[in-house]
Structure formats: structure tokens, C-alpha cells
Amino acid sequence: MLACWFGVDRSTITRAVNEMRPLLAERGCTVSQGVRLRTLAEVVSHLGRSGKTGIIDGTEIRVRRPAAGSKGREKFISGKNKQNAVKSMVVTDASGRVLWCSPTRPASCPDITHARQLGLIQLLADGPVVEVLGDAGYQVLAAQTGGQVVTPPHRKFKKNAPPHWYEDMHERQRKAHSSRRIPVEHGIAHLKNWRALARHLGRREHMSDTVQAIAGLLSHQQSIDLTPGPRR
Numbered sequence: 001m002l003a004c005w006f007g008v009d010r011s012t013i014t015r016a017v018n019e020m021r022p023l024l025a026e027r028g029c030t031v032s033q034g035v036r037l038r039t040l041a042e043v044v045s046h047l048g049r050s051g052k053t054g055i056i057d058g059t060e061i062r063v064r065r066p067a068a069g070s071k072g073r074e075k076f077i078s079g080k081n082k083q084n085a086v087k088s089m090v091v092t093d094a095s096g097r098v099l100w101c102s103p104t105r106p107a108s109c110p111d112i113t114h115a116r117q118l119g120l121i122q123l124l125a126d127g128p129v130v131e132v133l134g135d136a137g138y139q140v141l142a143a144q145t146g147g148q149v150v151t152p153p154h155r156k157f158k159k160n161a162p163p164h165w166y167e168d169m170h171e172r173q174r175k176a177h178s179s180r181r182i183p184v185e186h187g188i189a190h191l192k193n194w195r196a197l198a199r200h201l202g203r204r205e206h207m208s209d210t211v212q213a214i215a216g217l218l219s220h221q222q223s224i225d226l227t228p229g230p231r232r
Contacts, residue, residue, distance in 0.1 A: 018206075021206060021209045021210060021213055022209050022213075024209075024212075024213035024216055024217065025208070025209040025210075025212035025213045025216070026038065027213075027216045028042075028100075028216055029098055029099055029100055029101075029215055029216055029219035030216070030219045030220045030222075030223045031046060031097075031099070031219070031223070032223065033223070036216075037099055037100055039100075040091070040100060040102070040118055040119065040120065040123060041119075041123055041127070042100075043091050043099050043100045044123045044124065044127045044128070044130060045127060045128065046099070047093075047099075047128075047130040047132075048127060048128025048129065048130050049128070052093050052094060053093065053094045053130075053131045053132070053133060053180075054091055054092070054093060054099065054130060054131070054132045054133070055091070055092050055093070055094065055132070055133045055134075055180075055181055055183055055184035055187075056089060056090070056091050056115070056120075056132055056133070056134050056138065056149075056184070057089070057090055057111075057134070057135060057181070057184045057185070057188065058087050058088070058089050058090070058111040058114060058137070059087070059088055059090055059188045059191070059192075060078055060080070060081060060083075060085040060086070060087050060107050061085055061086050061087075061088070061104070061197050061198075061199070061200055061207065061211070062083055062084065062085050062198075062199040062200065063076065063084055063085060063086055063199075063200050063204050063207065064084065064200075064201060064204070065084045066084070066204075072106070074108070075106040075108045075109075076106045076107055076108065076204075077107065077108060078107035078108065079107075079108060080107075081107075083107075084107070085107035086104040086105065086106060086107055086200075086204060086207050087104060087105050087106070087107045087109060087111075087114060088101050088102050088103070088104050088105075088208075088211050089101070089102040089111070089114055089115060089118065090102075090184060090187060090188055090191070090215075092183055092184045092186075092187035093183070094180075094183055095183060096183035096184065096186040096187045096190075097187065097219065097222050098187045098190070098191065098215050098218055098219050098222070099219070100215070101191070101211045101212050101214075101215040102114070102118055103208035103211075103212070104207045104208045104211055105117075110137065111135075111137035111138060112137055112138055112139075112140060112141060115138060115141060120132075120141070120145075120149075121141065121144050121145055124145045124146075124148045124149070125145065125146075129148065130148060131148060131150060132145075132148055132149045132150065133149075133150050133151075133177070133180055133181050133184075134149050134150070134151050134181075135151065135152065135181065136151060136152050138151050139151045139152070139154065150177070151177075152173070152174050152177045152178070153170060153173045153174065153177075155170060190218055190222075191211075191214060191215065191218060194214050194218075196210055196214065197210075197211065197214060
């Protein structure tokens with residue numbers, strides 16, 4: 001359709017898209033005018049300087065099934081949704097603004113393994129003291145980061161029946177933590193409004209650049225929406 005509009009060949013549009021995609025991915029997420037976050041280290045540093053809380057969560061994006069007989073075909077199958085997908089770790093602030101999206105990994109990779117591979121533990125150990133909210137998939141990180149990663153409370157009394165008061169207390173704590181994590185779900189929902197992240201029908205090799213490019217465009221739009229306009 002774009003080729004028809006501009007009166008060029010389809011391959012010309014494809015080549016232009018392939019050239020623009022990595023440039024948009026490298027641009028990073030806009031936090032304020034002139035400030036962009038391109039790496040997870042920059043995100044941790046920004047949260048430390050601003051004193052804000054970060055929220056992390058993994059999101060899966062459906063992709064085409066690898067060809068039969070291809071190496072590593074099974075690693076793209078999600079253990080949660082039983083579909084072929086890739087996974088990205090999304091970081092937002094407490095208001096749901098997207099701060100960073102990681103390069104994609106096959107969906108069979110657990111959330112906590114992905115966070116470790118991205119170096120989150122080391123960044124929190126060497127960087128400023130920040131609060132990062134995560135779901136139950138990141139529970140082990142709470143101990144490994146000195147409590148900087150805050151996760152839902154562990155459930156005790158797994159074998160024996162718990163006291164009646166414990167169930168009420170555990171449920172209140174779990175709901176309170178879930179309420180604080182809601183903004184990251186809103187941030188992921190805004191990302192999934194882009195059709196390419198609802199279900200990707202292109203090459204899986206381009207997914208990392210596609211996710212980070214869309215995160216950059218979305219964050220730029222969010223920063224414009226938060227900028228006060230001229231008074232009339």
C-alpha cells in the first residue's frame with residue numbers, strides 16, 4: 001500500500017523499513033526533553049536519581065512457528081500460553097510510563113532467568129538504592145538484591161492448614177502489592193495496541209528492534225502528552 005502511495009516498488013519500502021527500524025530502536029525511551037534511556041543501567045540510574053519506583057514484568061508476543069525440523073524449534077513455545085512466542089522485559093515507573101523494553105528472548109525462558117541475563121542483580125548491587133516491584137516470578141531476586149526487588153509475600157503453611165487469620169493477612173498483602181503493580185500492566189497494554197506487538201507476522205530476527213522501536217515511539221508520545229501546552 002505504501003509502495004502504491006509513493007509510486008515506488010515494494011522492495012524499496014521494505015528496504016527503507018529495515019533501515020529505519022534499528023535507528024528507532026537505538027533512539028531509546030524519552031523521559032523528558034533531551035533525556036532518553038537506552039539501557040537497563042541508565043534506567044536504574046534514572047530511578048535512583050529521581051527517587052521513583054520501577055516496575056518490571058515480562059510480556060509475550062506471538063510469532064510465527066519455526067519451520068519443522070529447524071534447530072531450537074521448541075524453545076519458542078511458551079510454558080504459560082502453549083503458543084510460539086518471544087518474551088521481553090518491560091520496565092515502567094509508578095505512573096505506567098514505559099522506561100525501557102529489553103531485547104527479546106524465546107518464550108520458554110523464565111522471567112527471572114531473563115532478568116539475570118540482563119544483569120539486573122549486578123546493576124542493583126553496584127548502583128543506587130532503588131525500589132523495583134515484580135510479580136511472583138521474581139521472588140528469588142528479592143533476597144539476591146537485598147530487598148530492592150519487592151515481590152508478593154511467600155505463602156507459608158503449604159502442607160499444614162494455616163490459622164484463619166493468616167489467610168486474611170496474606171490476601172491483603174497480596175492485593176496491596178498487586179495494586180501497586182497495576183501501572184506496568186497499563187504500560188504493556190499501550191505497547192500491545194501496536195499491531196506488530198499483538199501478533200508479529202514478520203521475521204523473528206527483527207523482534208528485538210521492533211519492540212524497542214515501538215517503546216521509543218510510545219514513550220515519546222507519552223512525554224508530549226505530559227508536556228503542558230501554552231495558556232490561552
